[in-house]
Amino acid sequence: MFDKKQMEEIETLKQSYEKALEKSMTRGPERKGEFKTVSGTPIKRVYGPEDLVDMNYNGMLGYPGLYPYTRGVQPTMYRGRLWTMRMYAGFSTAEESNKRYRYLLSQGGSGLSVAFDLPTQIGYDSDHPMAQGECGKVGVAIDSLADMEILFDQIPLDKVSTSMTINAPASVLLAMYICVGEKQGVALNKLSGTIQNDILKEYIARGTYIFPPKPSMRLITDIFEFCSKNVPKWNTISISGYHIREAGSTASQEIAFTLADAIAYVEAAIKAGLDPNIFGKRLSFFFNSHNSFIEEVAKFRAARRMWAKIMKERFNVTDPKALTLRFHTQTAGCTLTAQQPENNIVRVTLQALASVLGGTQSLHTNSMDEALALPTEKSVRIALKTQQVIGYESGVTDTVDPLAGSFAIESLTNEIQALAEDYISKIDDMGGMLTAIEKGYVQKQIQDAAYDYQKAVESGEITVVGVNKFQMEEEERDFQLLKVDEKVGLNQIEKLKDLRSRRDNLAVRESIEEIRKAAKDNSVNMMPQIINAVRCYATEGEICGVLREEFGEYTENIVL
Amino acid sequence: MTEDKIRVIVAKPGLDGHDRGAKVIARALRDAGMEVIYTGLRQTPEQIVDTAIQEDADAIGVSILSGAHHFYFSRIIDLLKDRKAEDIIVFGGGVIPDEDVPALLEKGAGAIFGPGTPTSTCVEWLQTQVKEKRSMELA
Numbered sequence: 001m002f003d004k005k006q007m008e009e010i011e012t013l014k015q016s017y018e019k020a021l022e023k024s025m026t027r028g029p030e031r032k033g034e035f036k037t038v039s040g041t042p043i044k045r046v047y048g049p050e051d052l053v054d055m056n057y058n059g060m061l062g063y064p065g066l067y068p069y070t071r072g073v074q075p076t077m078y079r080g081r082l083w084t085m086r087m088y089a090g091f092s093t094a095e096e097s098n099k100r101y102r103y104l105l106s107q108g109g110s111g112l113s114v115a116f117d118l119p120t121q122i123g124y125d126s127d128h129p130m131a132q133g134e135c136g137k138v139g140v141a142i143d144s145l146a147d148m149e150i151l152f153d154q155i156p157l158d159k160v161s162t163s164m165t166i167n168a169p170a171s172v173l174l175a176m177y178i179c180v181g182e183k184q185g186v187a188l189n190k191l192s193g194t195i196q197n198d199i200l201k202e203y204i205a206r207g208t209y210i211f212p213p214k215p216s217m218r219l220i221t222d223i224f225e226f227c228s229k230n231v232p233k234w235n236t237i238s239i240s241g242y243h244i245r246e247a248g249s250t251a252s253q254e255i256a257f258t259l260a261d262a263i264a265y266v267e268a269a270i271k272a273g274l275d276p277n278i279f280g281k282r283l284s285f286f287f288n289s290h291n292s293f294i295e296e297v298a299k300f301r302a303a304r305r306m307w308a309k310i311m312k313e314r315f316n317v318t319d320p321k322a323l324t325l326r327f328h329t330q331t332a333g334c335t336l337t338a339q340q341p342e343n344n345i346v347r348v349t350l351q352a353l354a355s356v357l358g359g360t361q362s363l364h365t366n367s368m369d370e371a372l373a374l375p376t377e378k379s380v381r382i383a384l385k386t387q388q389v390i391g392y393e394s395g396v397t398d399t400v401d402p403l404a405g406s407f408a409i410e411s412l413t414n415e416i417q418a419l420a421e422d423y424i425s426k427i428d429d430m431g432g433m434l435t436a437i438e439k440g441y442v443q444k445q446i447q448d449a450a451y452d453y454q455k456a457v458e459s460g461e462i463t464v465v466g467v468n469k470f471q472m473e474e475e476e477r478d479f480q481l482l483k484v485d486e487k488v489g490l491n492q493i494e495k496l497k498d499l500r501s502r503r504d505n506l507a508v509r510e511s512i513e514e515i516r517k518a519a520k521d522n523s524v525n526m527m528p529q530i531i532n533a534v535r536c537y538a539t540e541g542e543i544c545g546v547l548r549e550e551f552g553e554y555t556e557n558i559v560l
Numbered sequence: 561m562t563e564d565k566i567r568v569i570v571a572k573p574g575l576d577g578h579d580r581g582a583k584v585i586a587r588a589l590r591d592a593g594m595e596v597i598y599t600g601l602r603q604t605p606e607q608i609v610d611t612a613i614q615e616d617a618d619a620i621g622v623s624i625l626s627g628a629h630h631f632y633f634s635r636i637i638d639l640l641k642d643r644k645a646e647d648i649i650v651f652g653g654g655v656i657p658d659e660d661v662p663a664l665l666e667k668g669a670g671a672i673f674g675p676g677t678p679t680s681t682c683v684e685w686l687q688t689q690v691k692e693k694r695s696m697e698l699a
Contacts, residue, residue: 118574118575118576118626119575121575122575124575130574130575130602130604131575132631133574133628133630133631133632134574134575134626134627134628134631137626137627137628138576138626138627202577206577206578207576207577207578207579207601208575208577246578246580247578247579247580248580248584334580336675337675337676338658338674338675338676339676371655371675372655372656372657372658372675373627373655373657374627447580447583447587450580450583450584451583451584451587454584454588454679458678458679458680464676467676468678477658481657481659484627486630556600556601556602558598558600560583560586560587560598
């Protein structure tokens with residue numbers, strides 16, 4: 001970036017700085033002995049040209065929309081279109097959640113994001129013994145297509161894109177969405193959205209797995225294939241680092257483990273006979289936006305550059321659309337405090353801004369009360385408005401990748417990439433991500449980082465305003481929390497009884513047996529059978545039930 | 561005379577898969593010299609109580625972030641009563657609004673450690689509780 005003569009002049013000036021620094025330090029030392037990000041990455045006092053001596057603009061940065069996409073996946077970025085303001089929502093019944101979705105759309109939300117309750121996420125109907133106490137608590141209870149129809153009542157699926165946070169039973173919920181579209185007269189090729197469908201991170205950090213790895217990967221590649229052919233606007237997977245970070249990982253681990261998961265998915269799909277130039281276009285990603293602002297911006301840029309390189313060099317992908325890492329971001333839930341909850345609005349604003357400066361394609365901002373409960377209408381509105389203020393008032397969206405060229409940002413982008421590549425290399429040596437998970441390597445790294453973080457908070461090395469510094473003796477919360485009606489479970493059970501009395505049970509039984517047959521044959525794509533069963537109003541629990549019988553259940557590898 | 565180590569079960573009942581807190585607590589208790597058995601995910605109340613009794617535990621730490629805290633704390637405490645194991649201390653934490661805590665304490669939970677609680681608070685509380693319990697048993 002600077003020629004030899006300039007670098008020499010800079011080095012000379014630096015010596016003057018070092019002298020001035022010495023004087024300054026004797027007058028008053030710095031606030032800490034060492035400055036580190038929340039990930040433990042050391043942060044230098046001053047970054048300068050000497051940190052970017054090897055910077056090659058074309059090769060390492062390039063232009064937005066050109067390889068290696070460090071500066072953005074698309075030439076105009078937010079000048080063309082702002083990120084999608086996609087607020088994760090769902091609780092209680094389909095009726096309640098539908099109301100919330102229509103509220104969010106009316107307030108300027110530009111896409112939907114469905115949160116399902118735990119029984120739904122784990123393939124249990126609301127009347128299953130394991131569902132007791134859990135119905136509707138962390139998301140909406142969906143037992144069958146009947147519930148799904150209510151969920152999207154008055155929501156046109158040809159105009160609204162929907163992301164569904166569903167993993168092990170993703171095929172079933174995708175089938176339901178397709179059937180709702182059918183009923184609305186919306187063709188498959190017009191449906192737009194995403195399913196999370198990322199089982200590896202469930203084993204690592206999130207816990208809503210059902211089946212063991214092999215059949216789970218089969219279901220995932222079946223979805224890749226089905227959607228490539230039939231639902232071209234659908235993002236078939238949202239390969240996630242968010243939860244890995246929430247579980248306590250560092251920033252570079254978040255990227256490393258996400259991309260290592262992605263490598264495993266691409267390998268599985270290629271093994272299943274699919275072309276990465278095709279399915280690669282509809283892979284998407286999901287990252288966390290945490291507290292160390294500068295590191296977070298750098299992290300997103302590093303991820304883009306790394307993925308482009310991986311797809312190009314490891315998998316020989318040539319289609320540019322399959323080289324670009326498109327991602328959704330959620331602000332870090334684990335940073336929200338129960339104490340002085342209004343402070344969370346400020347935290348979320350900074351975290352949201354970091355993701356925008358990092359070039360996210362879509363964004364969820366947490367609400368201030370989420371350390372304690374699901375958000376109320378008011379708190380979710382503030383969270384959505386946060387995005388609108390950033391998007392429409394801050395001006396950062398008027399130029400692409402404004403922080404590029406910053407000595408600190410580019411140094412950290414390089415550094416995070418180097419650290420992440422190191423982890424991926426280790427995982428490669430172990431035999432890939434599936435083996436690394438089996439061995440407990442990934443889980444242990446995350447837990448160690450989580451424990452280090454906790455120790456740093458308890459020692460005061462990391463400050464949490466309102467919790468370990470600037471606490472209040474007594475706090476009075478002047479707003480209400482959302483409460484989910486305990487009767488949701490009972491209501492769902494009644495609905496199920498009613499459904500089973502109205503539907504063609506013979507057709508349901510036959511459709512379940514068709515799923516069983518398909519499950520037994522690895523060469524068969526299971527999506528058509530699943531869609532057919534869903535159309536007959538087979539319940540999610542019935543479909544997952546037969547899959548549990550055929551595929552077995554995953555046993556947790558307990559790593560402490 | 562050496563004191564027997566405090567034995568604690570750290571449990572994840574129900575379908576909630578968020579285990580960061582449970583694992584951090586388990587580790588902190590272990591670092592404080594306790595014997596910790598971490599149950600892993602998807603435990604039924606029956607499994608948790610069985611484990612606690614089999615392992616001769618002094619306490620069960622319950623981690624719930626799914627909003628199902630009333631249900632699971634009640635079930636666990638009722639089962640301990642049924643099995644005449646009420647001397648096992650029940651405590652916990654997770655995503656539990658403050659207004660829900662009194663009901664849990666009334667039901668029989670010893671303490672609920674909400675978000676932001678230092679692990680040392682939990683450790684010290686447990687050490688005190690078990691000490692008291694043991695001295696009462698001796699009396």
